[in-house]
Amino acid sequence: MMQSSAEEKTVFSCALNEDVEGLNFLSQRSSIQENKHLENILWEKDEVGRHALFTACTLGLTTVVRELVQNGADVNEVTARGYSPLHFSAMWGHLDTLKVLVELNADVQVCNFRGEKAVDVARRYEKVDCAEYLAWSEAKHSLQTFIQDVRTIVADQEKIQGKLNKEEKNLCINTCSGKSDWINNIKNATTQDFIEQKKLMEDVLMPILLKLNSHTASEATVRRVKNI
Numbered sequence: 001m002m003q004s005s006a007e008e009k010t011v012f013s014c015a016l017n018e019d020v021e022g023l024n025f026l027s028q029r030s031s032i033q034e035n036k037h038l039e040n041i042l043w044e045k046d047e048v049g050r051h052a053l054f055t056a057c058t059l060g061l062t063t064v065v066r067e068l069v070q071n072g073a074d075v076n077e078v079t080a081r082g083y084s085p086l087h088f089s090a091m092w093g094h095l096d097t098l099k100v101l102v103e104l105n106a107d108v109q110v111c112n113f114r115g116e117k118a119v120d121v122a123r124r125y126e127k128v129d130c131a132e133y134l135a136w137s138e139a140k141h142s143l144q145t146f147i148q149d150v151r152t153i154v155a156d157q158e159k160i161q162g163k164l165n166k167e168e169k170n171l172c173i174n175t176c177s178g179k180s181d182w183i184n185n186i187k188n189a190t191t192q193d194f195i196e197q198k199k200l201m202e203d204v205l206m207p208i209l210l211k212l213n214s215h216t217a218s219e220a221t222v223r224r225v226k227n228i
Helices: 006-016 020-033 036-042 052-059 062-070 085-092 095-103 118-124 128-155 166-185 191-227
Strands: none
Touching: 052 062, 052 085, 052 095, 062 095, 085 095, 085 118, 085 128, 095 128, 118 128, 128 166, 128 191, 166 191
């Protein structure tokens, strides 16, 4: 159970009552005093790792969630059983809270002890709107991650030197730019739209990436042989 300190009760009572000003005051107080003990009390957890952010997500207190994260709460923190704030919001069907968590960079890929992501929890509890939104977020995130991964590879001169020609490198760069522009300019994109755009990108770039991986694997084999 939670300890019964006055400071801790104040944090939870502020969260429960959507007292954003009170939460902001307590966070500033902790920061100004630079008192680690007080800060630990403010964010103290129960035996399964829940603190005020998890409570706010469970209750769908979206404004409180935003305030807590902006004042230091970790949007990707998990309980002892691997449940993140996203899991709690999905479980209880709080769509607006989910959207704010994703906006604040919550990781949609985090899994609980069952191996479930937030979208899986939403489906298990039949929170259809939340499940659809999380599936959409995952599809968008997957495309964005693929774009970033390709850009990182192409920017690594040591990795691509002598392995990709100018045309192949430019194709990677231009494809990434085109997909980024699509994400930024598309209106009302669906989950399937993001999936299809990633598939198109993979179809164009996979031969180049496989070629690069083949070179890397060959070099690793040569190094192993030399070390025998």
